Amino acid sequence: MHKLTRHALLASVTVAALLTTGCSASSSPEADVAAAAAETPAATSTPDQLAVVQAPLGGAAPTAVATQDAAKAGRVARKSSLKVASYERKSGRAVITAKSVTPPAKGTATPTSASPSSPSSPSSPSSPSSTASPSTSASAPTAAPAAAVAVGDVIASAPAPGAPDGLLAEVTEVVGDAAGGGTEVVTKDAELSSVLGESKAEGDVPVDPSAIDVDPLIEGVKVSWAKTGDLTFGPEGARLPLGSLRIDVGAAIATAEGAPASAAASVHGFVQLAPEVAFSYDGSGSGTGSAPGGAFLGLTGDWASKWSLKGRAAGTTTTNGKPLRVPFAKLHADPVIQAGPIPIVVNLDLVCYFQVAADGKVTVDVEQDLKGDFRVGGTFSWSKGWTPVSESAMTGTPLDVDVAATGDVKASLGAEASIGLYGTVGVSADLAPYLRVAADASAGGSSDGTGSASGSWALYGGVDLSGALQLQLTIFGTPIFQQRIPLGELHKEWPLAKGKASATTPPATATGKTAA
Incomplete structure (x- = not known):
């Protein structure tokens, strides 16, 4: 019985020693046991x-x-x-x-003083074990x-x-x-699937307006912005909503040949944007090496503009028959969003422009206040593959209307946008709110539709939205498509005001709304 107890005691000491050794190893700063353990919960059935x-x-x-x-x-x-x-x-x-990582001890000073100064140490300074200890401890950090x-x-x-x-x-x-x-x-x-795995992620992230680089392309461009804690006032004392970027422009445009000096043409106004990056990912089933179950990349946000077109614009067009487009500001930003611990770099480019299509016959003085939002991008699902998303809701109000002579004119104040990830373009879009005037005689009016005229005229607001998905959206780890996929032409137009041949006309519809 005494012999058995002695063996049991030895066994218990051995187990205790093993447990002590194991605890010491797991607590070593060089071990990655804790990191491996932290990954274990990720391998569950719930992404x-x-x-x-x-x-x-x-x-x-x-x-x-x-x-x-x-x-x-x-x-x-x-x-x-x-x-x-x-x-x-x-x-x-x-x-x-x-x-x-700074090691806990450098050189031999700390290990030497730590070992002999400990009152519980059984070794004396002159013992062989105490002289070997500093050398061993000092060599550890140099491995x-x-x-x-x-x-x-x-x-x-x-x-x-x-x-x-x-x-x-x-x-x-x-x-x-x-x-x-x-x-x-x-x-x-x-590909993103290699770092996002089987997780799910979704969110719209505002782009800090102060982080957007703005390059004016013509004279007369002014930039103002507002963000939390650093509010900047725009021109004319305008106070911007937080998160908004405003670009004011005023420029002369080509006047029709033979027009009087009083009919000199010009465009004045501003574009105000509060852009957001829209991102989502559904990695269900991607652990087997297949593509994710769903994904979305897009640009969304609020839009506001107030602008006017005056004079008799020339009917100048480009060689391909399209209206001449004049870019007035180029914007670029590389916002970094995070899906959990993963940094995702978004590349955003915007080119603001005005474009006028005129026949050189009609003289106008029109102004519009426009507000709304937009959402463009591409969405992926296993059943449909990559499909475009193209949405816009705008509301416009005319502020002044004056139309003379027979003719047509269409003026846009819009933005070309491209959005991608890690330097690859994924979605391109062209958002072009516009004003269009159609007149068949001399006419005059105001924003309530009243006035005198010797013919008829009509003022319309509208928005054109176009673009395409690019090949590079395969960065999500989705199947490859071999050509650009058009977003599809979104064209909405609404009446703003009109005038008739009577001396006084009843109030006309002065607002319009579009949604798609």
Whole structure:
């Protein structure tokens, strides 16, 4: 019995030692046990629902990395301290650096003082074990670190040196240590499905107007914007809604040949935008390597404009028979949104323009106040593939109307937009609210439809919306289509005001609305 108890005691000591060793290993800062355990809940039957929000402004560029095993298993990429130090798109070469970690002790001072000064240490300063301890402890921090990334890893990064549009790439080769530090790798383009896995994500993220670069293309362009905590007043004391960007323009346009000096043509007004990036992803079933179940990329937001057309515009057209278009401002932004820990770089370009189509016969003085919203983009589903989304709701009110002579004129104050991810264009759209005047005699009127006339005239408001989906939307990991898919022509028009041949006409419809 005594012998059995002794064996039991030895066994219990051995188990305790093993448990102690195991706890020590798991608590080592160099072990990744906790990270592996954190991934375990992701491999459940319920996909992760990721919030889509604006990435924090300022600070270091966010990065997420999906290991090869995680990507194959459909798990979401994890936030990483790795950074893209440099990138060359042509060769796909990049240098990846890891955030430096300061070791708990440097040199021999801390290990030497820690061991002998401990009152519970059984070793004396002169014992062999105490002299060996500092050497062993000092050599630990100098061990060769593991490579920052491995073949098959997928990196999603915000804009970085050499990658102003951000980077979504898979490591195909680890070259070795870079000359200036870090690890040099060779990459190829990757897809969102490799970092989003089987998760779901959806949200509309406002674009910070102060982060939009505006390049005036003609003289007379003024820019103003407002954002939370930094309100800027627009021209004429206008107070902008938060999140809005306003561009004012005033320019002379070609006047019809033979028109009197009093009929000089010009366009004046402003465009006010509050753009938002619309993004959604449904990765259901993507863990088997198939494409996601659904996706959407688009541009949405509020639109407001107040503008006027005066004079007798020339009937100038381009060589292809279309009206002459005059761009007056170019806008660009690379907002970074985050789906959970994953930075998604959106590339947004807008070109604001005015366009006048006239026959050179009619003289007008018309002004319109227009408000509404729009939504353009592409949506993917397994049953229909990629299909276009083209929606707009506008309400217009005429402020002044004066029409003389017989003729037609159509003037637009619109914007060409393109939106893509990581430097690839996915959706292009042309949103063109317009005013159109049709007159068959001299006439005059006002916004309530009253006035005198010797003929008849009519003023219309409208919106044209067109565009296309691009091949590059395959960045979501969806099947490839070989041609551009038109958004489909959206054309809506509504009456604003009209005049008849009587000396006094009853009030006319002065507002119109379109929705699609």
